[in-house]
Amino acid sequence: MTFDQILFYCLAAIAIISALMVITRRNPVHSAMFLITTLFSVAGIYLQLHAEFLAAVQVIVYVGGIMVLFLFVIMLVNLEVVSTERRFNKQWIIALIASAVLLVEFGYVIVRGGKSSLLPPVTGPAQDLTRKNSEQIGLMLYQNYMLPFEIASLLLLVAIIGAVILAKRRLASDK
Amino acid sequence: MFNQFFQVSDIVAIYPQLLLALFGLGVLIVDLFLDRPWKVLNAFTALLGIGYATYALFQIRRFNVSAYNGAIVNDSFAVYFQFVFLIATALVIFISARYLSIEGEHRGDYYALILFSLIGMNFMVMGMDIITLYIALELMAVSEYILVGYLRTNRQSNEASLKFFLLGAFSSGILLYGISLLYGISGSTDLRVIGQKLAERPANDPVTLVALVTLAAGLLFKVAGVPFHQWLPDAYEGAPSPITAFISVAPKAAAFALTLRFLFIALKPLQVNWVPMLSVICVLTMTVGNITAISQSNIKRLLAYSSIAHAGYLMLGMIAGNDYGITGIAIYFLVYMFMNIGAWTLVVAMRRKDLIGDQIQDMSGMFQKNPAAAVLMLIFMLSLAGIPPTAGFIGKYYLFASVIQTKHYVLAVIAVLNAAISLYYYFRVVVVMFMNDKVDEEKMVLSPGVLTTLAVTLAFTLIIGIYPDPFIRFAQNSLSLFQ
Numbered sequence: 193m194t195f196d197q198i199l200f201y202c203l204a205a206i207a208i209i210s211a212l213m214v215i216t217r218r219n220p221v222h223s224a225m226f227l228i229t230t231l232f233s234v235a236g237i238y239l240q241l242h243a244e245f246l247a248a249v250q251v252i253v254y255v256g257g258i259m260v261l262f263l264f265v266i267m268l269v270n271l272e273v274v275s276t277e278r279r280f281n282k283q284w285i286i287a288l289i290a291s292a293v294l295l296v297e298f299g300y301v302i303v304r305g306g307k308s309s310l311l312p313p314v315t316g317p318a319q320d321l322t323r324k325n326s327e328q329i330g331l332m333l334y335q336n337y338m339l340p341f342e343i344a345s346l347l348l349l350v351a352i353i354g355a356v357i358l359a360k361r362r363l364a365s366d367k
Numbered sequence: 368m369f370n371q372f373f374q375v376s377d378i379v380a381i382y383p384q385l386l387l388a389l390f391g392l393g394v395l396i397v398d399l400f401l402d403r404p405w406k407v408l409n410a411f412t413a414l415l416g417i418g419y420a421t422y423a424l425f426q427i428r429r430f431n432v433s434a435y436n437g438a439i440v441n442d443s444f445a446v447y448f449q450f451v452f453l454i455a456t457a458l459v460i461f462i463s464a465r466y467l468s469i470e471g472e473h474r475g476d477y478y479a480l481i482l483f484s485l486i487g488m489n490f491m492v493m494g495m496d497i498i499t500l501y502i503a504l505e506l507m508a509v510s511e512y513i514l515v516g517y518l519r520t521n522r523q524s525n526e527a528s529l530k531f532f533l534l535g536a537f538s539s540g541i542l543l544y545g546i547s548l549l550y551g552i553s554g555s556t557d558l559r560v561i562g563q564k565l566a567e568r569p570a571n572d573p574v575t576l577v578a579l580v581t582l583a584a585g586l587l588f589k590v591a592g593v594p595f596h597q598w599l600p601d602a603y604e605g606a607p608s609p610i611t612a613f614i615s616v617a618p619k620a621a622a623f624a625l626t627l628r629f630l631f632i633a634l635k636p637l638q639v640n641w642v643p644m645l646s647v648i649c650v651l652t653m654t655v656g657n658i659t660a661i662s663q664s665n666i667k668r669l670l671a672y673s674s675i676a677h678a679g680y681l682m683l684g685m686i687a688g689n690d691y692g693i694t695g696i697a698i699y700f701l702v703y704m705f706m707n708i709g710a711w712t713l714v715v716a717m718r719r720k721d722l723i724g725d726q727i728q729d730m731s732g733m734f735q736k737n738p739a740a741a742v743l744m745l746i747f748m749l750s751l752a753g754i755p756p757t758a759g760f761i762g763k764y765y766l767f768a769s770v771i772q773t774k775h776y777v778l779a780v781i782a783v784l785n786a787a788i789s790l791y792y793y794f795r796v797v798v799v800m801f802m803n804d805k806v807d808e809e810k811m812v813l814s815p816g817v818l819t820t821l822a823v824t825l826a827f828t829l830i831i832g833i834y835p836d837p838f839i840r841f842a843q844n845s846l847s848l849f850q
Contacts, residue, residue, distance in 0.1 A: 297577075301574055334372055335372060335436065338435060339434075339439060340503075343487075343490060343502045347505055350506060353476050354509065356476075360519075
C-alpha cells in the first residue's frame, strides 16, 4: 500500500464515521460539528485527486458558508425541545425499503457497468497537469461556459429579489 | 483581445435577451420613483421591453447562428418558441395591472420577475449545452416560485409557493442527477456530442437507462406528467390568477421544448427505450387529468387538471416523433396559449372586491350580466375541448394524426375518448354561465388591459381555427429540431 492509499483510507474512514455520527447524535450542534469533519475529510480526498480548486470551494462554501447558516438555524430553534422529541416517526420502515431498493438498483448498475467497462476513461483537461487546476477552471468558466456564468448572475439577482419580497414587511402605504 | 472569449455574433444571438434583461433591471429602478397611482407605468416599461425584444428577434430570425462555443443555437425551432413566449408574456402583463391593484400588491418587481423568467425560457429553447439549459431552467423556475407566492398576505398563495418550491427543488435534483450521469457517460456537456456517444454504447446498457429514467422523471415533473403532477393543482389554485395564466402556458411550453431537445438530440439513440415509457405516461396523464377535472368545483383547479390533460395530448407528438408530431406540438402551443390565456383572463375578470371568483358557482348568470363575456368563455371552452371551427381543433388534429401515422392506434383511440370526456366538464362551466341565475348584482368590470387580451386571444382562437395555413407554415419552423 502506498502512502497515497493509506491517506485515502484514513480520510474515507473519517468521512464515513463522522457521517454516521451526524445522524446518530441527539444534540444538533454535535451533528453539525461532525458534518464539518465529514466535509473536511472529503476536501482532503479532493486534494489527493489534484482538484485543489474543488477542495478550496468545499472548505469555503460548505464549511465556511453553509455550515455557519446551519448553526445559525440550530441556535435559533429551541434546542431543549428538539433533543427530547422522538427522532423517527412511523415512516422509517417505508424509508428503509425505498433506500434498500435504491441500493440494490445502484449496486446492480455498478456491478454490471464495471464488467462491460461502461464508463469511459477520464480524458482531457483533468489529466493536463501542466496547468494549475484553478487556472483551468477559470479558463473553462470564461471561455466555454461564459454564457451560463452570466445567466447565473441573473439567477442570483432573482433570488435576492425573492428574498426581499418574502421578507419585506407590508407597509401601511401598500394597502 | 477578447477574441478567445466571445465574438460579435455571440452578442447578436442573445440580443433579444440582453434587451429583456435591460428592461427588467429598468423596471426595478423606475419603480423606485413611482408613486402608487403610477405603478401601472411599470407594465408599460415591461411591454416596451417585450416589444423591442420581439423586434430584435424578428431581425435575427433567419440567422440560425450557433454562439458561445455551441452553448446556444438560435435555430428556427428556438425562434418559434421565443415568439410564443414573448406573445404569452405580453398578454399576461396586460391582464395583471388591475388584478394586482385589487390585491394591493402592485409593485414593479412583479414585472421584473416576469421578464427574468422570460429570459430563462428563451435560453431554455436556445440551449444546446446541459449547463446552460439547467441554469436557464432554474432562472425560469425560481422566478415562478416567487411569482406564485406573490400575494404575501394570502395564506393559500404562500402555501402554493412553498409546495411548488420544495417539489421543484426536489425534481431539479433528480434532473441534475440524470444530467451528471449523461456527462459521466459522454464526457461532454454538448447535447449533440452526448447523442453521438450514446449511439456508440450497447443497447439496454444499464447506466444509460438510469440516466434516461432520472432525466425523464425530472423533465416530466416540469411538464406535470402523471404521476409527477401533484404540485400543479395547488400551485395553480394558490397563485395570483394572471400568474396561473402565465405558468400554464409559457413555462410549460419551455419545458416541452427542452424535453424535445433532450429526447431528439441527446437521447435519440435511446428512442426504442423512451417511446414505450412515454406512451404509458401519456395515457396516464390524459386520463387522470380529465377524470379528476370532472369532480372539481373550483374553476382554477378545473383548468389546472385540464392543463394536465393537455400535457398528455402534447406527449402524443413526442411519441410519434415525426414531422406531423413536432409541428403538432408547436401549433398546439400557439393555439393553447391563446385559448388558455383567454379562459384565464375571464377568470381574472371575475375577481371582484370581496369575492375571489374562483368557484364555478361564481360564474352563475354570467350570460345575464355580460353576454359578451359569456359567449367568449363558450368559445374558449369549445376550443379547449377541440371542437371545430375553433383553433383547438387544429392542434388536436395534428397531434392525433401524428400517432395514427406512426400506427399507434391504441393511443389515438384513448386520446379521442379523453377528448370526449373533457367536453363534459368544459360544458359544465358553460351550463352554469348560461342556465343559472346570477348570484350578485355587481357588474363585471373589464379593464382596458383585459379587453386587449380578450380581443387578441379571441381573434386568434377563431382565425387559426378558420384559416390555419399561415400558422401551420409558421409552426413548421420548429422542424429544424431534426437538423
